[in-house]
Amino acid sequence: MKKKINKYDIGLIAAIIIINVFLIIFSGREVVKSNNKIAYIYSNNQLVREYVFTEDVKDEVTIETDTGYNILHIEDGQIWIHDASCPDKICIYQGKISRNGEMITCLPNGLFIKIVDENDESEIDFIAD
Amino acid sequence: MNKTQRYIFLSLLTAAALILSIIEGMIPLPYIAPGAKLGLSNIVILSVVVVFGFKDAFLVVVIRSILLMVVATNPITFIYSITSGIVSTIVMSIGCKYLKNIFSLIGISVLGAMAHNSTQITVAAILFTTIDLYYYLPILSLVSIFTGCFVGYTAIFVTDNLEKTLLKLGREA
Numbered sequence: 470m471k472k473k474i475n476k477y478d479i480g481l482i483a484a485i486i487i488i489n490v491f492l493i494i495f496s497g498r499e500v501v502k503s504n505n506k507i508a509y510i511y512s513n514n515q516l517v518r519e520y521v522f523t524e525d526v527k528d529e530v531t532i533e534t535d536t537g538y539n540i541l542h543i544e545d546g547q548i549w550i551h552d553a554s555c556p557d558k559i560c561i562y563q564g565k566i567s568r569n570g571e572m573i574t575c576l577p578n579g580l581f582i583k584i585v586d587e588n589d590e591s592e593i594d595f596i597a598d
Numbered sequence: 599m600n601k602t603q604r605y606i607f608l609s610l611l612t613a614a615a616l617i618l619s620i621i622e623g624m625i626p627l628p629y630i631a632p633g634a635k636l637g638l639s640n641i642v643i644l645s646v647v648v649v650f651g652f653k654d655a656f657l658v659v660v661i662r663s664i665l666l667m668v669v670a671t672n673p674i675t676f677i678y679s680i681t682s683g684i685v686s687t688i689v690m691s692i693g694c695k696y697l698k699n700i701f702s703l704i705g706i707s708v709l710g711a712m713a714h715n716s717t718q719i720t721v722a723a724i725l726f727t728t729i730d731l732y733y734y735l736p737i738l739s740l741v742s743i744f745t746g747c748f749v750g751y752t753a754i755f756v757t758d759n760l761e762k763t764l765l766k767l768g769r770e771a
Binding site: 579 | 623629632633671672674675678700701702703704705708709712722725726727728730731733735736737739740743747751754758
């Protein structure tokens with residue numbers, strides 16, 4: 470077994486960095502300003518709520534499952550998780566989302582929030598399904 | 599080294615992996631992406647792969663995941679930790695067996711960390727039935743390079759010491 474970092478390791482690391490930086494650049498989303506945003510909230514694969522997402526929607530929801538709870542806030546065209554029962558609070562750190570395609574996930578509680586722009590092409594795929 | 603000594607070593611290493619997993623959860627880290635973490639217990643898993651081989655590493659991973667669920671987390675986290683643990687162990691074993699003349703432990707550890715992330719996202723995508731989660735894969739892969747280098751570099755020292763200890767034990771027996 471080789472004990473020191475060698476040129477192949479550095480090559481592997483460089484290749485991974487280049488590929489992933491490219492992926493990040495090309496997967497960047499366009500900022501779409503529209504009022505047809507819809508926020509879908511899924512809990513354990515069930516669509517529990519959906520909001521047509523405008524500046525003046527204001528709400529606070531608690532979503533409970535067998536494993537715990539998440540408290541959502543919706544205000545000023547943004548949606549975020551205010552409090553959760555999970556120990557790592559990753560869903561809270563994901564912050565406020567407001568743009569098309571942005572999402573919040575909470576793995577322990579099976580919560581998944583996603584914002585979809587209804588003017589987007591993705592809706593056509595949805596209908597085709 | 600006889601069978602009992604082997605099992606004692608493996609149980610000590612399992613305990614070390616479990617404790618590292620628990621401590622890792624207590625270290626506050628800046629938030630980068632969901633699922634980004636240090637993977638400290640991977641130091642132990644990689645060392646077991648190198649010193650003892652795939653079968654023992656597989657056992658250590660499975661027992662570590664079950665104990666972690668009982669001690670610190672919940673059954674859903676267990677699904678993620680056991681699947682990604684097993685896949686990254688398989689990848690690191692293949693790396694140790696066939697690529698050891700090319701990569702050092704650092705390269706193998708980076709490969710293992712990438713496998714770990716990919717599996718975790720795949721499992722999440724299956725559980726949530728959405729492919730959107732793959733959006734996080736590039737950023738997680740970049741993070742896994744840093745943690746992978748750290749884990750690999752540490753594992754070099756651990757395997758060195760472990761091999762010396764086992765050699766000494768073999769001479770005394």
